Amino acid sequence: MVWLLVVPTTVWAVLRAAGWEYGPLVQLLAFTPYVAAWSVVPLVVAALTRRWRAGAVALLAVVVLAAAVLPRAVPASRVTGDDAGTPLRVATANLLAGAAQLPVLLALLRQERVDVLAVQEFTPDAEAELDRLGITELLPYRRADPEVGTTGSAVYARWPINDAGVRRNEGGFGQSYGTVQVPDVGPVLVESAHPMAPFALYTLPLWRADLAAQPRPDPAGPPRVLAGDFNSTLDHAALRRLIATGYVDAASATGDGLVGTWGPYDGSLIPPVTLDRVLVDERIGVDSVVVRTVPGSDHRMVVAGLVLPAP
Numbered sequence: 001m002v003w004l005l006v007v008p009t010t011v012w013a014v015l016r017a018a019g020w021e022y023g024p025l026v027q028l029l030a031f032t033p034y035v036a037a038w039s040v041v042p043l044v045v046a047a048l049t050r051r052w053r054a055g056a057v058a059l060l061a062v063v064v065l066a067a068a069v070l071p072r073a074v075p076a077s078r079v080t081g082d083d084a085g086t087p088l089r090v091a092t093a094n095l096l097a098g099a100a101q102l103p104v105l106l107a108l109l110r111q112e113r114v115d116v117l118a119v120q121e122f123t124p125d126a127e128a129e130l131d132r133l134g135i136t137e138l139l140p141y142r143r144a145d146p147e148v149g150t151t152g153s154a155v156y157a158r159w160p161i162n163d164a165g166v167r168r169n170e171g172g173f174g175q176s177y178g179t180v181q182v183p184d185v186g187p188v189l190v191e192s193a194h195p196m197a198p199f200a201l202y203t204l205p206l207w208r209a210d211l212a213a214q215p216r217p218d219p220a221g222p223p224r225v226l227a228g229d230f231n232s233t234l235d236h237a238a239l240r241r242l243i244a245t246g247y248v249d250a251a252s253a254t255g256d257g258l259v260g261t262w263g264p265y266d267g268s269l270i271p272p273v274t275l276d277r278v279l280v281d282e283r284i285g286v287d288s289v290v291v292r293t294v295p296g297s298d299h300r301m302v303v304a305g306l307v308l309p310a311p
Helices: 002-018 025-029 032-038 040-048 052-073 102-111 124-133 201-212 237-243
Strands: 086-094 116-120 141-145 153-157 161-168 174-182 186-193 224-229 247-249 276-281 285-293 300-308
Touching: 002 025, 002 032, 002 040, 002 052, 032 040, 032 052, 040 052, 086 186, 086 224, 086 276, 102 124, 102 300, 116 186, 116 224, 141 161, 141 174, 153 161, 153 186, 201 237, 224 300, 237 247, 276 300
Parallel strands: 086 116, 153 174, 186 224
Antiparallel strands: 086 300, 116 153, 141 153, 161 174, 174 186, 224 276, 247 276, 285 300
């Protein structure tokens, strides 16, 4: 009976450690933090029943899962990167095909003093409504690529945006991008990320391709920020490979990497998982991360307080 508890968590730990992401496993691995919390139960049961072999295996599973999950809940430091630089507040919000309550979004942007906003599932109606609500008073510059449905995208900024455009992922989502000219710092590359979601078996190749095609930081170029709905968590090897190219996950840097951003926020019976994030070039510091609910969307807005390196 004890082995019936130990084996599933052990298999899960092996799959997570090996990065085996095939078929339905891709979706399941998003819930690894919950399995990590549960993995203590088989260990306790094995210890209480003195099933030492089962207990040894259960302990190994606990260690593997804890090593995978706990670092994102422990701040690396209050400020990483160059803490003598210039502050920049970047937000990302998925608008659920424009269904998000935009007055609330705008109020949150003001409250959080956001300088740059990346949005996904951005529609023509959403753009018109944001204009009516006065977003230009807060973020007067934009690269907007609205589309009916879920494929639209935009980047708004407090300062001018140059060299702007949109990149179409293989999965069909647009990713607006531009170079924000931050005063006293210079150019910062910002892109609104939105890879395909792995919601069905036929989308898995597109999901992998979209994550693999995300832009990489260039140490010889301007600092880069990649913010958006990544449709993946840190328990997906595909996302970890992207981060390993030179990014830092802002929420993990501040110990907020387990805060949910997608799931039950539109009333769906889904445990929260962390899909929305701000990835920053390793040269950029991270001072804070807050997550705010925008009614009407199944995603929550993520706001990262960054510190840009001195020019």
